[in-house]
Amino acid sequence: MDITIKELEHLYSKGTPFERTALKDVDLSIKEGTFLTIIGHTGSGKSTLIQHLNGLLKPTAGSIEIGEFHIKSGEKEKRLKELRKHVGVVFQYPEHQLFEETIEKDIIFGPLNFGVSEEEAKKRAAELIELVGLDHSFLERSPFDLSGGQMRRVAIAGVLAMKPSILILDEPTAGLDPRGRKEIMELFYRLHQEEGLTTILVTHSMEDAARYSDRIVIMEKGTVALQGTPMEVFSDANALKALSLDIPETVQFIKRLEDRFNTTLPHSVFTLEETVEAAVSLLREEES
Amino acid sequence: MMQNIIIGQYVPGKSYVHNLDPRAKLLTTFLFVIIVFLANNWITYALLGAFTISAIVVSRIPIRFIYNGLKPILLIIILTFFLHVFLTKEGPLLFDLGFIEVYQGGVEQGVFISMRLLFLIMITSLLTLTTTPIDITVGLETLLGPFKRFGLPVHEFALMMSIALRFIPTLLEETEKIMKAQAARGAQFSSGPIKERLKSIVPLLVPLFVSAFKRAEDLAMAMEARGYRGGEGRTSIRLLKWEAKDSLLFVFLLVLSIALILLRS
Ligand SMILES: Nc1ncnc2c1ncn2[C@@H]1O[C@H](COP(=O)(O)OP(=O)(O)OP(=O)(O)O)[C@@H](O)[C@H]1O
Ligand SMILES: [Mg+2]
Numbered sequence: 001m002d003i004t005i006k007e008l009e010h011l012y013s014k015g016t017p018f019e020r021t022a023l024k025d026v027d028l029s030i031k032e033g034t035f036l037t038i039i040g041h042t043g044s045g046k047s048t049l050i051q052h053l054n055g056l057l058k059p060t061a062g063s064i065e066i067g068e069f070h071i072k073s074g075e076k077e078k079r080l081k082e083l084r085k086h087v088g089v090v091f092q093y094p095e096h097q098l099f100e101e102t103i104e105k106d107i108i109f110g111p112l113n114f115g116v117s118e119e120e121a122k123k124r125a126a127e128l129i130e131l132v133g134l135d136h137s138f139l140e141r142s143p144f145d146l147s148g149g150q151m152r153r154v155a156i157a158g159v160l161a162m163k164p165s166i167l168i169l170d171e172p173t174a175g176l177d178p179r180g181r182k183e184i185m186e187l188f189y190r191l192h193q194e195e196g197l198t199t200i201l202v203t204h205s206m207e208d209a210a211r212y213s214d215r216i217v218i219m220e221k222g223t224v225a226l227q228g229t230p231m232e233v234f235s236d237a238n239a240l241k242a243l244s245l246d247i248p249e250t251v252q253f254i255k256r257l258e259d260r261f262n263t264t265l266p267h268s269v270f271t272l273e274e275t276v277e278a279a280v281s282l283l284r285e286e287e288s
Numbered sequence: 289m290m291q292n293i294i295i296g297q298y299v300p301g302k303s304y305v306h307n308l309d310p311r312a313k314l315l316t317t318f319l320f321v322i323i324v325f326l327a328n329n330w331i332t333y334a335l336l337g338a339f340t341i342s343a344i345v346v347s348r349i350p351i352r353f354i355y356n357g358l359k360p361i362l363l364i365i366i367l368t369f370f371l372h373v374f375l376t377k378e379g380p381l382l383f384d385l386g387f388i389e390v391y392q393g394g395v396e397q398g399v400f401i402s403m404r405l406l407f408l409i410m411i412t413s414l415l416t417l418t419t420t421p422i423d424i425t426v427g428l429e430t431l432l433g434p435f436k437r438f439g440l441p442v443h444e445f446a447l448m449m450s451i452a453l454r455f456i457p458t459l460l461e462e463t464e465k466i467m468k469a470q471a472a473r474g475a476q477f478s479s480g481p482i483k484e485r486l487k488s489i490v491p492l493l494v495p496l497f498v499s500a501f502k503r504a505e506d507l508a509m510a511m512e513a514r515g516y517r518g519g520e521g522r523t524s525i526r527l528l529k530w531e532a533k534d535s536l537l538f539v540f541l542l543v544l545s546i547a548l549i550l551l552r553s
Contacts, residue, residue: 051468054472056468056471056472080479081474081476081480084471084472084473084474085474087472088472089469089472091465091468091469091472094469096462096465096466096469096499097466097469097470097473097491097495099491099494099495099498100494109473109474109475109491110473110474113473113474113475114474144498158473159472159473162473162474
C-alpha cells in the first residue's frame with residue numbers, strides 16, 4: 001500500500017488558549033516496500049506525524065491516503081480498525097503496553113482483536129518469541145518479571161504478531177544496550193526484506209538511518225525540511241549543518257578519506273563494512 | 289484528547305484576587321459560606337450578589353470559566369427553583385392553572401434559594417480559579433496547623449494532596465499513551481459496541497496501575513534517599529506572606545456582614 005500525505009497539518013488543543021502547531025504543510029509520499037527513516041530534533045513532530053498513519057490522530061487540515069483508506073480532516077474514516085490491522089506501530093517505550101498474565105496472552109492480544117483464530121495466534125506467538133531472541137519457556141511467564149530489554153522484545157513481538165504490512169517504529173531501540181539495539185534493528189531489517197514490508201523508522205541515530213534506509217526524511221519545526229535517498233541527504237553537508245544535525249561517522253570518515261587521497265568515492269558507501277572495504281582498496285592502490 | 293486539562297481549574301492572572309494570600313482566600317470563602325445564610329430578603333440578597341459580582345469583575349476571570357464551574361449544578365438549581373415555586377404556599381396567590389397554584393412566597397423562596405446556591409458556587413469556583421492547587425494545599429496546611437496538637441495528621445494530608453496534584457497530569461499523559469498503544473493493537477475505546485469498550489478497560493488499567501505503583505516506589509525511594517522523615521521541623525519553600533491587602537479583604541467581609549445583619553428582616 002502506498003502512502004500519500006498532502007498538506008497535513010496538526011494542531012494540538014485546537015481552538016483553545018493552549019493551541020499548538022505540531023505539523024504544518026507536510027507533503028510526503030511513501031512507496032510500498034520502502035524503508036523510510038524520519039530524523040529530526042526533539043519536538044519536531046515525528047511522533048505526531050506517525051500517529052496519523054493509523055488514525056490515532058486526525059489531521060486538522062490536509063489528507064492522508066494509505067492504499068484504499070482515506071483520512072481527511074473533518075471526515076470520519078469508518079474502517080479505522082481495519083486500517084490498524086495493516087499498520088503496526090511500535091511506540092516509544094512499548095513495554096508500557098504489556099498487561100496480560102502471561103507473555104503468550106499478551107502477544108496474541110493484537111491478533112485476537114483483529115479476528116485471527118486463537119490457534120493461529122498462538123502459533124505466531126511461538127514463532128515470534130524466538131524471532132525476537134527469547135526462548136520458548138518465556139511464553140508462560142508473566143511479562144512483569146522481565147528485564148526492561150526483555151519486556152521491549154515481548155512488546156515488539158506483540159506488534160509483529162498482527163502481521164502488519166506497514167510497520168512503524170518510533171525510536172524502537174531507545175534505552176537499550178548497544179548489542180540489543182543492533183539485534184533489534186537487524187531483526188526489523190530482516191523482516192522488512194523478507195516480508196516485503198513498508199517500514200517507517202523514527203530514530204535519532206544517523207548511523208541506523210544511513211545503514212538501513214531507502215529514503216530519509218528530515219523534520220524540522222513540524223514540517224519536512226529535507227528528503228531524499230541517504231546519498232542525497234548526507235552529501236548535502238551544508239543543509240545538514242544548517243539543521244544542526246550530525247553527519248554519520250562513516251560519512252565524515254569518507255569525506256576525510258577523499259580529501260586525503262584526492263579522489264571521489266561512489267556516493268553509496270554508508271555502512272561500516274563498505275567503508276572499510278573502500279578504505280582498504282584505496283590503501284592498496286596507494287601501495288602498489 | 290486529554291491534553292492540557294488544567295488541574296483544579298486555575299486560570300493564571302495578576303489581579304487583586306489572584307495575588308491574595310491563599311489563607312485569606314480560604315478563610316473568606318469559608319466565612320462567606322456562613323454569612324450567605326444571613327440573607328433573607330431582596331436587599332440582602334442584592335448585597336451578596338453585588339459582592340460576588342464585584343469579586344468576579346476584580347479577578348478578571350472570563351465569564352466562560354465561571355459558567356463552566358456552574359454547568360454541572362445548573363440543573364439542580366433550576367430544579368430547586370421550580371420545587372419551591374410549585375410547593376411553597378405562602379403569601380398572595382399569583383396565578384392558578386387549575387392543577388397548580390403559584391404563590392408569591394413560592395417564587396420568592398425559589399429565587400432566594402437559587403441565588404444562594406449560585407453565589408456559593410461562584411465564590412468557591414473563584415477560589416480555585418485564582419489559586420494554584422499547590423497554594424491551596426500550603427494554605428490549608430498552615431490554617432490547619434494548630435490542629436496537629438489534637439493528633440490531626442495535617443502535614444501528611446498536605447503532602448498527600450501535593451503529590452496527587454503533581455502526578456495527575458503525568459497519569460493523564462500516561463493514560464493517553466497507553467490508550468494509543470492498545471488502540472493500535474485493535475482495542476476499541478471510543479467506538480464500537482459497549483461490550484468491546486468495557487473489555488478494553490483491562491488493557492488500559494493494568495499498565496496504568498503497574499506504572500503508578502512503580503512511580504510511587506521510585507518517589508518513596510528518592511524521598512528517603514534525600515533524608516525525608518516526616519513533617520517534624522520541616523520548613524516550606526513557599527512562604528506565605530500576609531499583607532495589607534489580605535487584611536483589607538476582611539474589612540470588606542466585615543462591612544458586608546454588618547450590612548447583612550442590619551438589613552435582614
Ligand atoms: N499530547 C500533546 N499535547 C499537546 N502538545 C503536544 C502533544 N504531543 C506533542 N505535542 C507538541 O507537539 C510538538 C511535536 O511533538 P512530537 O511528540 O511529535 O515530537 P517528536 O519529534 O516525536 O519529538 P521526540 O524526538 O522528543 O520524540 C511538540 O512541540 C510537542 O510539545
Ligand atoms: Mg517522539
